[in-house]
Amino acid sequence: MQRRRARTQYCKGELIEREDFSEDLAAFKFRVDKQLPFIPGQYATIGFEVDGKIVQRPYSIVSSPHEPFMEVFVELVPEGATTPLFWALELGDTVFIRERLVGKFVLDTESGMTNHVMAGTVTGAAPYISIARTQKIEQEQGKTSPHQILSIVGASRSWELGYYMEELNELAAQEEWFTFVPTVSRPWEDPEWAGESGRAEDVIRKYGDQLGYDHTNAVVYACGHPQMIENAKAIWARARFPEERIKEEKFFVIKE
Numbered sequence: 001m002q003r004r005r006a007r008t009q010y011c012k013g014e015l016i017e018r019e020d021f022s023e024d025l026a027a028f029k030f031r032v033d034k035q036l037p038f039i040p041g042q043y044a045t046i047g048f049e050v051d052g053k054i055v056q057r058p059y060s061i062v063s064s065p066h067e068p069f070m071e072v073f074v075e076l077v078p079e080g081a082t083t084p085l086f087w088a089l090e091l092g093d094t095v096f097i098r099e100r101l102v103g104k105f106v107l108d109t110e111s112g113m114t115n116h117v118m119a120g121t122v123t124g125a126a127p128y129i130s131i132a133r134t135q136k137i138e139q140e141q142g143k144t145s146p147h148q149i150l151s152i153v154g155a156s157r158s159w160e161l162g163y164y165m166e167e168l169n170e171l172a173a174q175e176e177w178f179t180f181v182p183t184v185s186r187p188w189e190d191p192e193w194a195g196e197s198g199r200a201e202d203v204i205r206k207y208g209d210q211l212g213y214d215h216t217n218a219v220v221y222a223c224g225h226p227q228m229i230e231n232a233k234a235i236w237a238r239a240r241f242p243e244e245r246i247k248e249e250k251f252f253v254i255k256e
């Protein structure tokens, strides 16, 4: 007997806020016409109607399930099929959002480890922001024992992280469970920058070691640019992290 494929269900998201951090990086907030459950770290499939068909791509959700909007952090790929359509969005415009929010790149609460090292490249910070926002909100709601999170986010220049830079710095100043290390790989183009320099993978050992997070007590995560992920995975493998405690979310594939 032939199995019928379930029809993809979409709901609508209305753009309620947009902030451009640079020419090719922006945060978008949508009011979704239906409550869609998800676990922080998961992604939404967002689509646009083009010639009667829906062109869609996955986007990690920045917002927490406790927030009344869906936020994503997007990098423009000028020759891409979808991101130029994001850039054309104005307030009040709508997108299609698949009702099933999915993904396995979520906080590991099964290994028993309570230390988490989360490395990302620019938009690759998205799942970590969702995880951190959620932990903060749930702590305020009276949940105890937050997990320890070290978030290391690389960008070419500091302004590419936009308002997330301030949000994550503030969170780190307020919460003992959160450590934030933004790092800039082109400090010569960002002369005011006084923070860490180098790529995310250049500093993951340094900060993990400083906090005592190692293969005996931590889970490690890498998200965003595939090259960073490969480099970080190799570093963590040499530091004896077992494969099952190295999590990854690649945003795209590098074409040969």
Ligand SMILES: Cc1cc2nc3c(=O)[nH]c(=O)nc-3n(C[C@H](O)[C@H](O)[C@H](O)COP(=O)(O)OP(=O)(O)OC[C@H]3O[C@@H](n4cnc5c(N)ncnc54)[C@H](O)[C@@H]3O)c2cc1C
Binding pocket: 043, 057, 058, 059, 060, 061, 072, 073, 074, 075, 076, 077, 079, 080, 081, 082, 083, 084, 103, 123, 124, 126, 249, 250, 251, 252, 253, 254, 255
């Ligand atoms: C699970 C998951 C979560 C994702 N979350 C995010 C997110 O939070 N924010 C975000 O901006 N993107 C995210 N992406 C990537 C996103 O789904 C799209 O691939 C990206 O936005 C490009 O879409 P496009 O249609 O404009 O380009 P496409 O037409 O799909 O791609 C054109 C070409 O550009 C390459 N490409 C795609 N993205 C990039 C990039 N960033 N830099 C360089 N080359 C690229 C593709 O490999 C392809 O060869 C995620 C991908 C996955 C798999």
